[in-house]
Amino acid sequence: MEHVSQTNEPLIQLTVDRVVEDSTTDTRIVVLTRTDGASEHFMVWVGASEGEAIRRALDTSTTPRPMSHDLIKSFGEHLGIKMERVVLTDVKSSTYYATVFLENKGVARTIxxxxxxxxxxxxxCQAPIYVTQDVWKRRSGQNLDAWLSKLETKNIGAQEV
Amino acid sequence: MITQMxxxxxxxxxxxxxxIVILRDDDQSEMLPIWVGKSEASSISLAIENVAPPRPMTHDFxxxxxxxxNAKVISVVITDLSEHTYFAxxxxxxxxxxxxxxxxxxxxxxxxxxxxxxxxxSESVIRKQSSEELDQWLENLKPEDFGKLDS
Incomplete structure (x- = not known):
């Protein structure tokens, strides 16, 4: 597996705060915050259907049918595969890469x-989400908090029309 | 009884x-139309055309x-049809x-x-499908569809 930097710096734990709709490009912005209380955000741009898959997990409203990620979770439950953690490991040309850490009966695997x-x-799966210090430092949207709040205000306005 | 599609x-x-994903049996005598969403359709389409997308899709994941x-998928079975919804x-x-x-x-x-x-x-899905499909087809008919018969 390729890593930009192999350091022993501690990982930063993140939690998903919300999913914001960017109606101009039909994409979604996943906004993550640090669990240590630091105020900066981490944003990941994803496709509309991927964003909705994350949004559905956040609002715990059960969908009538199991969606794709519910099926993966179901495979894990049947086979006894445990999801240990997710690490956002790299960023290249504004594209993030992640590694999923899995474990079953003492056998560890990453994908x-x-x-x-x-x-x-x-x-x-209630698994923790981490980002490496290196990827955190190179995150995009560091100055986009103002833009984000404007986008959300605009969306609220659009819904009222 | 199950039929390979x-x-x-x-x-x-x-x-x-x-x-609509069209499934047919090997004798071409039975057909199953299955309605799917846009992202599911694009994932199935990439697999049919054997195209590797620049990033792995959810089903590749x-x-x-x-x-x-080393868990292996042996087969998948479309098992039931109820109110226009298929189960597998x-x-x-x-x-x-x-x-x-x-x-x-x-x-x-x-x-x-x-x-x-x-x-x-499953046999029951193929049997139910022919009657439900007719119902759905009738429901979807619009007055102008009848008009076409005159032309």
Whole structure:
């Protein structure tokens, strides 16, 4: 597995705060915050259906039919595979890469993943989400908090029309 | 009794703004149309055309998840049809045991195509399908559809 930096710096734990709709591009922005209380955000742009898969996991409203990530969770429950954690491990040209850590009967396995799949599954399995210090430092949208709040205000306005 | 089905293609259904996966049996005597959403259709389409997307899709991730522990998809079965909704089961082997997991047909088909696993339909689904399909077809008919008969 490829890592940009192999350091022993501690990982930063994140929690999904909300999923914001970017109606101009039909994408979704997953907004994550640090569990240590630091105020900066971490944002990941994902496709509409991937964003909805994360949103559904957040609002705990059960969908009438098991969706794709519910099926993966169900495979895990049947086979006894435990999801240990998700780590956002790399960023290249504004594209994030994630690694999913799995364990079954003492056998540990990792799989490479898009952040959207990793986060959608982590939320369903109550697994923690981490980012490396390196990826945290190189995150995009560091100055986008103002833009984000404007986007959300605009969306609220649009819904009222 | 179950019948093996092949994925014959994908159609766009403009009335429902959805996609239809067409399954046919080997004798071409039975057909199952299954309505799926846009993202499920694009995942099935990539598997049919054997195209590797720049980033793994959710069903590729699902396959990696199973591959990581050498769990194998043996077959998928479209098991039931109720109120225009199909139900499916995924059959797996893992560590010398067999498992059956409930699934939507779209996930089952997308995973089967990536696992080279056969797709089956139960006899009851094929039987119900012919009557439900007629009902749905009649429901979707609009006055202008009748007009076409005159021309």
């Amino acid at each position: 490479d993943s898009r952040p959207s799949d990793a986060i959608a599954l982590a939320l369903r | 092949q994925v014959k293609g994908l159609m766009f259904d403009p009335y429902n703004n959805a996609y 699902m396959k990696s998840y199973l591959d990581a522990f 089961k995924v059959h797996l082997t893992y560590a010398d045991s067999e498992y059956t997991v409930d699934s939507r047909p779209s996930d089952a088909i997308a995973l089967a195509l990536r696992s080279q696993a056969p797709i089956f339909a």
